[in-house]
Amino acid sequence: xxxxxxxxxxxxxxxxxxxxxxxxxxxxxxxxxxxxxxxxxxxxxxxxxxxxxxxxxxxxxxxxxxxxxxxxxxxxxxxxxxxxxxxxxxxxxxxxxxxxxxxxxxxxxxxxxxxxxxxxxxxxxxxxxxxxxxxxxxxxxxxxxxxxxxxxxxxxxxxxxxxxxxxxxxxxxxxxxxxxxxxxxxxxxxxxxxxxxxxxxxxxxxxxxxxxxxxxxxxxxxxxxxxxxxxxxxxxxxxxxxxxxxxxxxxxxxxxxxxxxxxxxxxxxxxxxxxxxxxxxxxxxxxxxxxxx
Amino acid sequence: xxxxxxxxxxxxxxxxxxxxxxxxxxxxxxxxxxxxxxxxxxxxxxxxxxxxxxxxxxxxxxxxxxxxxxxxxxxxxxxxxxxxxxxxxxxxxxxxxxxxxxxxxxxxxxxxxxxxxxxxxxxxxxxxxxxxxxxxxxxxxxxxxxxxxxxxxxxxxxxxxxxxxxxxxxxxxxxxxxxxxxxxxxxxxxxxxxxxxxxxxxxxxxxxxxxxxxxxxxxxxxxxxxxxxxxxx
Ligand SMILES: Nc1ncnc2c1ncn2[C@@H]1O[C@H](COP(=O)(O)OP(=O)(O)O)[C@@H](O)[C@H]1O
Ligand SMILES: [Mg+2]
Numbered sequence: 098x099x100x101x102x103x104x105x106x107x108x109x110x111x112x113x114x115x116x117x118x119x120x121x122x123x124x125x126x127x128x129x130x131x132x133x134x135x136x137x138x139x140x141x142x143x144x145x146x147x148x149x150x151x152x153x154x155x156x157x158x159x160x161x162x163x164x165x166x167x168x169x170x171x172x173x174x175x176x177x178x179x180x181x182x183x184x185x186x187x188x189x190x191x192x193x194x195x196x197x198x199x200x201x202x203x204x205x206x207x208x209x210x211x212x213x214x215x216x217x218x219x220x221x222x223x224x225x226x227x228x229x230x231x232x233x234x235x236x237x238x239x240x241x242x243x244x245x246x247x248x249x250x251x252x253x254x255x256x257x258x259x260x261x262x263x264x265x266x267x268x269x270x271x272x273x274x275x276x277x278x279x280x281x282x283x284x285x286x287x288x289x290x291x292x293x294x295x296x297x298x299x300x301x302x303x304x305x306x307x308x309x310x311x312x313x314x315x316x317x318x319x320x321x322x323x324x325x326x327x328x329x330x331x332x333x334x335x336x337x338x339x340x341x342x343x344x345x346x347x348x349x350x351x352x353x354x355x356x357x358x359x360x361x362x363x364x365x366x367x368x369x370x371x372x373x374x375x376x377x378x379x380x381x382x383x384x385x386x387x388x389x390x
Numbered sequence: 391x392x393x394x395x396x397x398x399x400x401x402x403x404x405x406x407x408x409x410x411x412x413x414x415x416x417x418x419x420x421x422x423x424x425x426x427x428x429x430x431x432x433x434x435x436x437x438x439x440x441x442x443x444x445x446x447x448x449x450x451x452x453x454x455x456x457x458x459x460x461x462x463x464x465x466x467x468x469x470x471x472x473x474x475x476x477x478x479x480x481x482x483x484x485x486x487x488x489x490x491x492x493x494x495x496x497x498x499x500x501x502x503x504x505x506x507x508x509x510x511x512x513x514x515x516x517x518x519x520x521x522x523x524x525x526x527x528x529x530x531x532x533x534x535x536x537x538x539x540x541x542x543x544x545x546x547x548x549x550x551x552x553x554x555x556x557x558x559x560x561x562x563x564x565x566x567x568x569x570x571x572x573x574x575x576x577x578x579x580x581x582x583x584x585x586x587x588x589x590x591x592x593x594x595x596x597x598x599x600x601x602x603x604x605x606x607x608x609x610x611x612x613x614x615x616x617x618x619x620x621x622x623x
Binding site: 263266267269270272273274276277278279280281282283284 | 438440457458459462463467468470474475476477478479483486487488490491535539
C-alpha cells in the first residue's frame, strides 16, 4: 500500500511539471490552432536561465532564480512569436507553416545552446536538503513536494487570470473566434503576446524545476513531447484538460515504470497518444476539431 | 457622420466593391440592400477595418482609423453576419466583451441594464452559455453585445438572416428602438422590404456598384426596385 501511495505522489509530481508545459501548448493552440513545438526550446532555456541565476549572479536564492527563469523564458517566447509566427499570421499562412517554423525555431535554440554553452550535462547545486520527508511508511523527496507545490500555485494563478480577469475573458473570446473579438475592439496581437508571455513564463518555471530534479542539457526540451501528449490526452486547447491529462499521464507513467519496468515509461506515454488519437481525437475535455496539426 | 468615397475592395482577383460613395448622417438609419454576393458585407468589413481597401473614409470629419480596435474606440461597432457570438462564454460574458474597451464601470452597468430592458430574454439567460441560445436569441445577444461598446454608429449585417417571420418583425422593431436611443445605424439587408420600411435612406448595391439611392420611401415606390427586390409590382 505504501508503495502505491508513493507512486501516486511521484506521478503527481512529474505530472504537475507536464502540466506547466502542457498549458503553454494549449494556450497557443486554443487561439492559433497549431502545436507550438518551439515550446521545448523555451523550457530548455528556462532550465539554463535558472541554473545561471543560481550559480552566476552571486547565487540568487531559489525563488529569485525561479522568477528570473520565468521572466527570461517569457521574453524568449514572446520574441519567438514575433520572429517566427507573426510574419506567417500576417499572411494568413496555413497551420503547417507554423509547425515547420516552430520546429525550425526549436532546432535553432537547441543548437544555439550547444555552440555557446556546450553539449555537456550540468546539474543545479543542491539547494534543499536531500533528506526525504517521512509520512508513516511513505517517504517523499522534498524536491517532489516542491515541484508539485510550485506547479500548483503557478497553475492556480494562470486559471485565475483566465477565468476572472478582463484579459482572461479576451483570451477565452479569442479562443472561440478571433474575428469577432477583433470586432469587439480586442487587439488580437496583444492577446497573442500575452498568451506567449504566460506560456513562456510557465515554461521557464517548468524548465528550472525539471533541471533541478534531473539535469540540464541542450536536448532537455524533448521532455515536452510528454507534455504535448498530455495536452492531446486532455484535449488540445482546453486548459483544465491539459492539467488533468498531465497529472494522469504522470501517474500512468510512474505506475508503468514502477510495476513493469522503467524502460517502458516512454513506450507507455506514446502508446497512450496513439490510443487517444484513434478512440477520442478530441481528448478528455477538448472541443471536437477538424484537424489536429 | 460617415463619408465613404471611391471605395474599392478586392479579394485576389475578385473585385467585390467597385468605387462606391456612401454617406451616413447622424441619427439616420441608412440601409444597403442587395442580393447575395453584391458586396454588402465587404463594405461593412472595410468600414470596420477587417479587410484591406482603397479609397477614402471619413468619420466625424476625421480620417477613419485603420486598426479594427481603434475603429471600435472611435465609436463604430459592427454586429456581424451570422452573429459570431462567443458560444463558449455566458450571455453576460458576451455582453462584457462588447464593453471590452471601456473602463467606466458605472456607465457599463447602466448600459447593461438598457440592453436587458431592450432584450428581456437576455436578462433571463445571463448565466447561460451563449451557444445554447436559439437563433433569435443569438441575434439579440449579438446586437446587445454591439450596443455594450456604446457606439455612435452601428453596422448591422443581415440581422434578419435565418430567423422566423415573427422574430424578424421583433428585430426590426428593436432596430427602430435603437435609433430612438440616439444611435446611427447602417443596416445591410437582403430583406429589402423590411429594411426600406425602417430606413430613412437607402442604397441599392449590385455586384459592387451602387445602382440606385435615395430616401427609403421613394425606393419603396420605385417599380424597378419593387420588381427586383420586393418581388411585386
Ligand atoms: N474573404 C473572401 N475571400 C474571397 N472572396 C470573398 C471573400 N469575402 C467575400 N468574397 C467575395 O466577394 C463578393 C462579395 O461578397 P460579400 O461582401 O460577402 O457580399 P454580400 O455580403 O453582399 O453577400 C462575393 O463574390 C464573395 O464571393
Ligand atoms: Mg454578406
